[in-house]
Amino acid sequence: MSHGPCDKCEELLQGYLDRELSEVEHAQAQAHLDGCEYCSRRYRFELTLRQYVRTTAEERMPPGLLQKLAELRSTGPAL
Amino acid sequence: MGEPELDIEARRIASSARDRVRFEEEALALADQVYRVARRLVGSREEAEDLVQDTYARAFRSWSSYTPGTNLRAWLLRILTNLNLDRGRKIQRTPDIQPLEEGDYYLANRVAEAQGEQALDQDKVVERLSQDSIVTALSSLPHDFRDVVVLVDIGDFSYADAAQILDIPMGTVMSRLHRGRRLLKQQLAEEALR
Secondary structure, three states, rough: OOOOOOHHHHHHHHHOOOOOOHHHHHHHHHHHHOOOOHHHHHHHHHHHHHHHHHHHHHOOOOOOOHHHHOOOOOOOOOO | OOOOHHHHHHHHHHHHHHHHHEEEHHHHHHHHHHHHHHHOOOOOOOHHHHHHHHHHHHHHHHHHHHOOOOHHHHHHHHHHHHHHHHHHHHHOOOOOOOOOOOOOHHOOOOHHHHOOHHHHHHHHHHHHOOOHHHHHHHOOHHHHHHHHHHHHHHOOOHHHHHHHOOOHHHHHHHHHHHHHHHHHHHHHHHHOOO
């Protein structure tokens, strides 16, 4: 099933959200998004998902690790 | 050696020592960010800690091969991903992915089918995904895909940086990222729709 211009927009999704599109491609995607609720909804959804995955999958460094790393230096243990 | 030369030599040593201390401080300041990426590349916290320690040990030894002013975080991650390759993976090749190729809108379309277009505007669809399921989905990705997804999505590296870190062409970064994210969404779909 084809959605016409939406197929192209789906293709540009990744580069758009990663801010890696060329100017021409970005303008192309933007022009389509501005007029297409179907795609703009999906772009927003994708962005929310991506941010959620990032914050959820992040784990801080365990306490004590920084000290262990500092001790690996040639120049002594003090931080 | 006359005194002026001694002086020059002493200054060179002092200056090199200062550069080294600065390098070490800058590297340590990035430890938390390096760990966050490491943690998602390997299966356990212990492995991640080991990997980060090995990375810093090597970085401190070969500090002089770092070019000041370039991306130190990427430099550290390059060491880390190489060590990670050497360690566990050995000859483990990427298994053939089932040809099931859903589009980028796959998850959104499934949600829209099940709950209507409006559901896409609500954050709660996404928030239904537990930390466990996201972590499991990430770790179940074939490692070639996972490396790229973790570097770009967790580490916030550009395509160019990821290409350099993994020593692969940028086009490969883009295609692995693309497929990796699709696979991730396929994995997450079931839980999102519960």
